[in-house]
Amino acid sequence: MITVNNLHFSYKKSKGAHKVFDGLNIAFARGFNVILGPNGAGKSTLLKAIFGLLHYDGNIVYGQESITAMDTEDRIKLMSYLPQMDVEISTLTVLEMVILGRLPELGHKISDEDLDIVMDTLESLNIAALAARNFSELSGGQKKLVFIAQTLVRKPKLILLDEPVNSLDLQKQLELCQLLQKIVDKQGVDIIVVLHDINLAARYAGHIVVMDEKGSFYSAGRPDEVITPRMLKEVYGVIANVTCDEKGTPMVSPVCSVRRV
Numbered sequence: 001m002i003t004v005n006n007l008h009f010s011y012k013k014s015k016g017a018h019k020v021f022d023g024l025n026i027a028f029a030r031g032f033n034v035i036l037g038p039n040g041a042g043k044s045t046l047l048k049a050i051f052g053l054l055h056y057d058g059n060i061v062y063g064q065e066s067i068t069a070m071d072t073e074d075r076i077k078l079m080s081y082l083p084q085m086d087v088e089i090s091t092l093t094v095l096e097m098v099i100l101g102r103l104p105e106l107g108h109k110i111s112d113e114d115l116d117i118v119m120d121t122l123e124s125l126n127i128a129a130l131a132a133r134n135f136s137e138l139s140g141g142q143k144k145l146v147f148i149a150q151t152l153v154r155k156p157k158l159i160l161l162d163e164p165v166n167s168l169d170l171q172k173q174l175e176l177c178q179l180l181q182k183i184v185d186k187q188g189v190d191i192i193v194v195l196h197d198i199n200l201a202a203r204y205a206g207h208i209v210v211m212d213e214k215g216s217f218y219s220a221g222r223p224d225e226v227i228t229p230r231m232l233k234e235v236y237g238v239i240a241n242v243t244c245d246e247k248g249t250p251m252v253s254p255v256c257s258v259r260r261v
């Protein structure tokens with residue numbers, strides 16, 4: 001699906017630059033992809049590069065098409081992106097915020113189809129009851145769900161989500177992953193999600209990409225191929241037991257950190 005070829009990127013700073021990628025190569029699969037890796041590995045930076053928010057060297061390809069060479073309009077048609085952090089304050093209602101997500105598709109007025117898509121999405125995320133509420137008055141988790149709705153109403157071919165389950169309670173984390181799974185299965189959409197919860201990744205991902213703290217590719221594959229005691233020690237500096245449930249899904253029980261403090 002997406003391949004990242006020889007990606008070089010540094011954040012420019014007032015004095016010098018901070019190198020994040022030095023020739024990164026990664027291949028994602030069709031369907032539900034998860035990126036795992038420790039803090040600072042470059043997961044968010046990679047999603048920003050794919051979405052076209054950064055000037056980098058290298059080539060990012062979707063199928064046969066170079067995303068790197070695409071103009072902004074085509075990139076926005078292809079993908080939607082949920083950043084890790086977003087605005088906290090807005091004078092809009094929830095409904096208005098989510099309609100904003102359809103901006104690239106909106107004509108000179110909001111059609112019944114636009115409203116149906118927005119209301120269906122709010123319902124699928126269990127937040128339809130919040131539609132008339134002021135966004136600024138919502139809880140952190142409710143705000144997160146509004147941003148997720150904004151990302152989904154675009155109906156893109158590719159969805160990039162940076163830590164979407166942060167600030168969601170356990171039930172909503174599972175509901176969101178189930179919804180994403182349904183979108184992948186029923187609508188043929190490809191998704192790339194950054195997660196820190198390895199057990200959640202193990203349960204829902206079809207394909208996991210692991211990045212290490214140097215911003216390099218470490219491994220990729222099915223959850224049972226990737227989530228191993230060795231990976232957890234080498235990438236996260238954690239001793240952990242990994243067992244499998246009856247479906248062969250790995251489950252991680254952390255024991256201790258082996259990093260020197």
Ligand SMILES: Nc1ncnc2c1ncn2[C@@H]1O[C@H](COP(=O)(O)OP(=O)(O)OP(=O)(O)O)[C@@H](O)[C@H]1O
Pocket residue numbers: 011012013018020037038039040041042043044045046084
């Ligand atoms: N705007 C910026 N300017 C300079 N350096 C940055 C900037 N944003 C990120 N970095 C640095 O780039 C590296 C990668 O950051 P990034 O946010 O992509 O990591 P991450 O894997 O998403 O981390 P986390 O899991 O903590 O969200 C880190 O070393 C970070 O300090």
